[in-house]
Amino acid sequence: MAGASERMMELAAELDAAGDLPAEWGEAFRAVPRHLFIPPTVWIEDGDRLVPLHREDDPEAWLDLCYANDSVITQVDDGEPVGPGLVGAEITSSSSRPDVVALMLATLEVEPGMDVLEIGTGTGWNAALMAERLGAAHVTTVEVDPQVAERAHRALRSADCKVAAIVGDGALGYEPGAPYDRVIATVGVQRVPHAWVEQTRPGGRILVPWLTDFHNGALLALTAHGDGTATGRVVGNVAFMPLRVQRGRRASLVRDVRDVGRARRTATDLHPYDVIGEYDASLAVGLKVRRCKLVVESHEVGYTVWLIDPWSGSWASLRHVPGAECFEVRQLGFRSLWDEVEAAHRWWTGLGRPEAGRWGLTVRADGQEVWLS
Template identity: 40%
Template sequence: MSEPTELARALVERLTADGHLRSPGWRRALLETPRHAFLRGGYFRRADGAGEDGSGPTGWEPVMPEEPGWLPAVYADESLVTQIAGTIAPGDIRGRIFRAPTSSSTMPGLVVRMLEELRVEDGTRVLEIGTGTGFSTALLCHRLGDEHVTSVEVDPDVAVRARNALGSTGHLPRLIVGDGLAGDPDGGPYDRVVAACGVLEVPPAWLAQTRPGGQILATVCGWMYSSELARLTVDDDGTAHGRLLGGQVSFMLARPQLPPPLGVLPDFAAGEERAAAFGGADLDDWTTRFVAQLAAPRAQHVRIPLHGGEPQDVVLDVDSGSWAALQRDGGRWTVRQGGPERLWDRVEEYVTRWRRAGAPGLERFRIAVTAGGQSITW
């Protein structure tokens, strides 16, 4: 038995034991689809700051197939970054790069969980948003047949690499280079739509391209970067409803929905100050932050040092110019707010109402998408 086969089998056993992998069809697909074929261009390994204590900016180092640790890492249950700053692949550099990741190979456990959640049958037609390396596309092809799979990738270079990798494993699905938020206007209706990227709102195009009774599986996110997997069923009238599935699922946001740069910051010494019901540290909790996003969907949460002091929590809506700066004063929090809206007032309102309801977990949240937009409630 070859080393990749042994590693793949070990991965399958681990995902089975963890409860992610349950179906014989997906088990065969994972055993017979070589993940290393989709990562022959290497991946980026995280490199913490250069200081002795790990301080400093986070960098990324390329790991290529000729390196001893490459193959075991490929078959670990980990996400592997495959592109930095929108254009840079592992083979393009030597040393470290200090820019943000823009594409990755999703951890197999999450891939398998989502495939299981799709609840497919023989003949199910699937539209995948975000081809990435093509590994999850290959698993879909193995289970359903190439003719039942369409995948959309926004990045032409990423799409070319995925097409080549898919071809090397014997798969020829329909691949589209374009904006995944627009889906595939010419290929529907589909039985399932699955997104390998985060979205602020489920696009109407996906609903229009899903048959009544079909399902959409997507990660809903916000600019405070708390996200969750949602399953929606499309109704006869073109609306959709469903629920969040829990588990703190995270994907990179769809590129057209990335937050705007912070730009020139407002004067945080201005505005109105009051006592706060709670502070910025509460946003470290995943679910609390998700609820805060519902209150301020276009706001970003950052920690920045103000007036040369300790970092403070700031919630900022760049487009509207609204902001809230939180400061701890002994055992109490204060908030100073400016701009046309009082962001922290809304955050406090939502979070307080959620806590009074018993702080339900995200798996108890419901999601609906209609002509009027998207709503998420608990």
């Protein structure tokens, strides 16, 4: 059975062979062992459920997870899981998938000598990778969850990595270390906090997963202009958990979906996959239809798409049956969420079905504006 360092080399070789490991980051990926940063209890997905895996119960399986090209779930429900193996638990911290980490580091366009602020320390692995290439004195990382931060700080110390690791709300950036040449958020935002723009040097880059209630991720690269504004566009496809202060309400089938019998019944020939499975479409729909959470419930045959507005209590469902050309829709509440989604899909089609990369954002002190180029 391969040991940790062999697995680390194998993972780097796998990413390299797939063209996912930029040359300038190769050394860091071969020098910073991911397993040092992964806690002894992680969570694995089993259908709709999350179940814990403890290193002492199965050290081989645990090490396999550390060196698979996959994200590792390291915290659920803010560290207070409602119960092992329950449906509906929320992933609240993870070590991102190594190829996504490599993609984001490449897209950050950071060079030795530059100062970087990371939002979302998580396990600390990404901060340690950056420290390996840029020097620890050039890396500041902020984590909001004290337990997660404490564990990351221990891991960073054990790897002798002396980055500035801060416990606090990353939405505020970290003023004492500013200005930064680069800001990298490893957590998603609906609204880009203006502190990140203010704390970035003119011409500096802010890389941030951008999400909506409906759609969970596009990578946005913004340039700070030094006048309190930043602009940029979508440069990639990533999925991240939301910034804690922007999480909004959680949608729950158990809590939010009621009175199924009273729901308005209609039918649609818009295939649900064309809306939720088509990346460009679902990004655009999410920009248009606000406060609409998407939950996909899988069945033995087919799946149900649930659209839930947990603020107003409106919901819609659409049952997908393989091979069908027409789908039953149920809607309840003052919003007709499926109708809104279908209208947004028509709007996107009318715009000529723009690809994700044509969307951009301008961030100012008083808010942000979405644009299409």
